[in-house]
Amino acid sequence: MATISSLGVGTGLDLESIVTGLMDLERQPLDRLESKQSIINAQISAYGSFKSKLDSFQTAMASLASASSFKVFQANSQDEDLFTATSTSSASAGSYNIDVTQVASRDKLASSAFTDYNSIVGEGTLSISVGSESFDVAIDSSNSSLAGIRTAINNASDNTGVTASIITDDSGARLVLTSNETGTENAISVSVSGDSDGNNADTSGLSAFVYSSGGTENLSSISTAKDAIVNIDGFTTTSSSNSIANAIDGVTLNVKDVGSSTLDITRNDEAILESVNEFASAYNTLMTEIKSQRSGQLEADSTLLTIERQVRDVFNSGASITGSSFSYLVEAGISFDKNGVMTVDEDKVNEVLSSDFNSFANLFSAEGEGFANRLESLADTWLQTDGLIDSREEGLNSRLKRMDTQKEQMESRLEMTETRLRAQYAAMDTLVSSLQSQGNYLISQLSAMNSN
Known part of the structure; x- marks a missing residue:
């Protein structure tokens, strides 16, 4: 079916x-x-x-x-070329006479000129001090060029805060050492041990970088580490940084240049x-x-x-x-x-x-x-x-x-x-369809019988 x-x-x-x-x-x-x-x-x-x-x-x-x-509170400097200031919720309204007598600066030292940055300097150990902290840099045949010494200093894992760079002028290439932070506590000094030329203090070989302020100075001073000195209403504040916090309660001074002006703290x-x-x-x-x-x-x-x-x-x-x-x-x-x-x-x-x-x-x-x-x-x-x-x-x-x-x-x-x-x-559809077929068959048979 x-x-x-x-x-x-x-x-x-x-x-x-x-x-x-x-x-x-x-x-x-x-x-x-x-x-x-x-x-x-x-x-x-x-x-x-x-x-x-x-x-x-x-x-x-x-x-x-x-x-x-x-x-x-808002802090208003009357001369923002000398200093600016910011204040916190612990500040108090008032007016202050600010006299900047010295701006903090970084120590920066330069070597004598070499032919170029590939010039071989010498071998030995550089001991570089930044304030009271120091680190050693071993110099051998793999890094004895001016560029190699620069990279060795910058990559030293215990570098205490000095950046080495090379400046090339008409005279040649010079190694420049710059303290990362300002202030006298970040002054740089350099000593040498085991110089390959046998002399740890002369101006040749690695000892060309020896520097001790007031002692052996084989490097030239480009700028001297200084502290910021500020008089506030006649009271002197010294800071290794040009950002001086809480000399005035709740106020941070940002020193820019030497001179005198007024700082006003007002409620906003x-x-x-x-x-x-x-x-x-x-x-x-x-x-x-x-x-x-x-x-x-x-x-x-x-x-x-x-x-x-x-x-x-x-x-x-x-x-x-x-x-x-x-x-x-x-x-x-x-x-x-x-x-x-x-x-x-x-x-x-x-x-x-x-x-x-x-x-x-x-x-x-x-x-x-x-x-x-x-x-x-x-x-x-x-x-x-x-x-x-x-x-x-x-x-x-x-x-x-x-x-x-x-x-x-x-x-x-x-x-x-x-x-x-x-x-x-x-199932019903199938059943009804079957019944209809049977009915049609019977009808056709009956019709045939009647005809006979």
């Missing part, structure tokens, strides 16, 4: 549509599950966006959450005002995001409700704050309009910064009491591992994993169901 290769061929019925319709009914639980998965994925994505806004909120709160945040109220504006912007952005998510994928989400309530509780507390004559932000120029948007009255803020700086700073930064300090602590708890957001995301991901397992089971059952239905309808 012929096999039915496609449903309905034997009977002429649209069995394929019947099976498809039945499978559509069977798939409805799976479709509902996939719809739920799509919603959860959208919620996870929404939490990702929300977490990004929380990160920005936390950063803005941190910029005002500690007393050091308000110690923002503009930077503080910028942080206050970022504080307000971060709050408004966070509230806008909460409103957007509550009318979207995270509608009626308890996590958002909790965060919003906690933030508003901080602003509505109105408790006294240690070190501040203010209890509310509005007293310092930060208020909310009728739509709940935080606004900053910059004129008022600048006025308070000038008249009662400590109260303003503590209003934000007092430990456990200041507005920014408390909000940063809250943001930390929201964003920490196993915190409010992390726990919510973990819960959603766990639901997705369970649904993935359910989905696999459903798809397996659907596959078996479709196979069963197709087998049943194929």
Whole structure:
């Protein structure tokens, strides 16, 4: 008997549509599950966006959450050709007379001229000292040229801070030794032992590089190691470096040239005002995001409700704050309009910064009491591992994993169901087709008998 290769061929019925319709009914639980998965994925994505806004909120709160945040100072040199300066939070406002009497310099020594960098100098051991530290360089037939000696010095594993180079002028090639650091403590001296010409101090062979300030000086001094010397309001400070840190508390001077000028350290109220504006912007952005998510994928989400309530509780507390004559932000120029948007009255803020700086700073930064300090602590708890957001995301991901397992089971059952239905309808199609053939045969036989 012929096999039915496609449903309905034997009977002429649209069995394929019947099976498809039945499978559509069977798939409805799976479709509902996939719809739920799509919603959860959208919620996870929404939490990702929300977490990004929380990160920005936390950063803005941190910029005002500690007393050091308000110690923002700027250092202004009246003559930046002589020196510049930078300041840290430990600086204090003030003005200083700066007199640079000497700039720190490196030690630099040069040899007499050789024919070229391939000239053979001699063999032996160079002992090079940089201040109190020294290292030895063995020179033999493999590296006895001027270039070989330069490379051997630079590649010495225990090099204590000297760089060798070759300068070629009209007279020939010269080996130049330069200390890597400035200051008298980094002065260079060179001695030789085992010179192949038998003399460790003459001007030929390896001993041509011998140098001891005030002693044998076979090298010429190009520049002498010097310390920086600076008078600050009449007090002298000496430094091996031109970068002088904490001669003035919290200030680093960068000396450039000899001369006198003034250094002014002032509080940078503009930077503080910028942080206050970022504080307000971060709050408004966070509230806008909460409103957007509550009318979207995270509608009626308890996590958002909790965060919003906690933030508003901080602003509505109105408790006294240690070190501040203010209890509310509005007293310092930060208020909310009728739509709940935080606004900053910059004129008022600048006025308070000038008249009662400590109260303003503590209003934000007092430990456990200041507005920014408390909000940063809250943001930390929201964003920490196993915190409010992390726990919510973990819960959603766990639901997705369970649904993935359910989905696999459903798809397996659907596959078996479709196979069963197709087998049943194929058998029916074959049977009906056979019956129709038999019926047609009987009819044709009866017709023949009637004709006879």
